[in-house]
Amino acid sequence: xxxxxxxxxTPKITIDTQKxxxxxxxxxxxxxxxxxFDPIMDPIVVHLKKQKDATIEFExxxxxxxxxxxxxxxxxxxxxxxxxxxxxxxxxxxxxxEDDTAEEFGQDFMEDLVNVNFNFIAI
Amino acid sequence: xxxNSFRTLKGMIEAxxxxxxxxxxxxxxxxxxxxxxxxxxxxxxxxxxxISQKVLYMFVEQAQNITRYSPDQIQNxxxxxxxxxxxxxxxxxxxxxxxxxxxxxxxxxxxxxEKLESISMMSQEDLKALFKEKMRSEADExxxxxxxxxxxxxxxxxxxxxxxxxxxxxxxxxxxxxxVI
Numbered sequence: 001x002x003x004x005x006x007x008x009x010t011p012k013i014t015i016d017t018q019k020x021x022x023x024x025x026x027x028x029x030x031x032x033x034x035x036x037f038d039p040i041m042d043p044i045v046v047h048l049k050k051q052k053d054a055t056i057e058f059e060x061x062x063x064x065x066x067x068x069x070x071x072x073x074x075x076x077x078x079x080x081x082x083x084x085x086x087x088x089x090x091x092x093x094x095x096x097x098e099d100d101t102a103e104e105f106g107q108d109f110m111e112d113l114v115n116v117n118f119n120f121i122a123i
Numbered sequence: 124x125x126x127n128s129f130r131t132l133k134g135m136i137e138a139x140x141x142x143x144x145x146x147x148x149x150x151x152x153x154x155x156x157x158x159x160x161x162x163x164x165x166x167x168x169x170x171x172x173x174i175s176q177k178v179l180y181m182f183v184e185q186a187q188n189i190t191r192y193s194p195d196q197i198q199n200x201x202x203x204x205x206x207x208x209x210x211x212x213x214x215x216x217x218x219x220x221x222x223x224x225x226x227x228x229x230x231x232x233x234x235x236x237e238k239l240e241s242i243s244m245m246s247q248e249d250l251k252a253l254f255k256e257k258m259r260s261e262a263d264e265x266x267x268x269x270x271x272x273x274x275x276x277x278x279x280x281x282x283x284x285x286x287x288x289x290x291x292x293x294x295x296x297x298x299x300x301x302x303v304i
Contacts, residue, residue: 008155009151009155029154029183029187031151031187031190063176064176064179064180064183066180066183066184066187066272067184067271067272067275068187068272070258070271070275071257071258071271074258078259096172098171098172098173099172099173099176100173100176101173101176101177101180101279102176108251108254108255112255
């Protein structure tokens with residue numbers, strides 16, 4: 001299991017390829033989104049594409065993210081939709097009860113997902 | 124600047140109910156510091172989280188636009204750059220507004236003007252459709268973000284976004300954008 005500690009502008013990221021559990025928690029507005037996320041996301045993508053009949057869990061609790069980060073997460077969700085054809089994919093989208101901005105972003109993502117099991121959790 | 128002219132400037136800023144006003148060089152460090160100030164101020168005012176999150180979102184988008192696209196950049200000793208621009212955050216009619224401004228090369232004005240004119244006239248439904256389209260496609264040429272910053276600002280605004288381009292000199296115009304939450 002790999003844990004990447006959060007910084008002021010990047011979320012805490014947990015990657016457990018054995019259990020197929022992944023989480024993103026915190027704020028995300030790095031100056032160069034691709035320089036931060038590409039080295040993290042690329043191996044996850046490679047791993048997920050190899051999965052079959054697996055249960056894959058993703059947890060998000062993003063309190064703030066910028067528009068460039070939105071695209072990174074959207075691309076991830078599109079990949080999850082692809083791999084959900086051969087696997088069971090569950091997403092927990094956590095947000096503060098009063099944070100309708102984070103909730104609306106979750107809804108934008110969820111609308112384009114058919115097979116992924118997407119759940120909102122208000123905290 | 125005389126003490127009197129500084130007081131006049133300060134008076135003009137305060138008359139616009141400004142909680143933050145900055146005219147100078149933006150860097151990621153400045154954005155982080157201001158973010159922390161906005162969070163503290165809005166939290167002490169007991170601003171609803173739904174509103175304060177939008178203020179933060181708009182501020183980071185506007186400030187990162189300045190750091191990415193302002194032509195007035197200088198190099199720090201550590202190879203990072205700082206970019207010149209202006210942002211004011213305040214309240215009017217019980218709503219938060221954010222105004223930002225930076226210079227832009229005249230050659231880049233027509234494309235940005237066209238993009239913003241189109242966005243400013245769109246309904247929420249059309250903005251959402253455009254957001255989804257941009258999510259599925261590659262970023263616009265010359266874009267250092269995801270080409271969705273302005274679309275998202277328009278989606279989170281309670282009023283149409285306002286903007287203009289005013290002649291600065293032979294090479295540059297001054298671009299100004301206002302959003303209301």
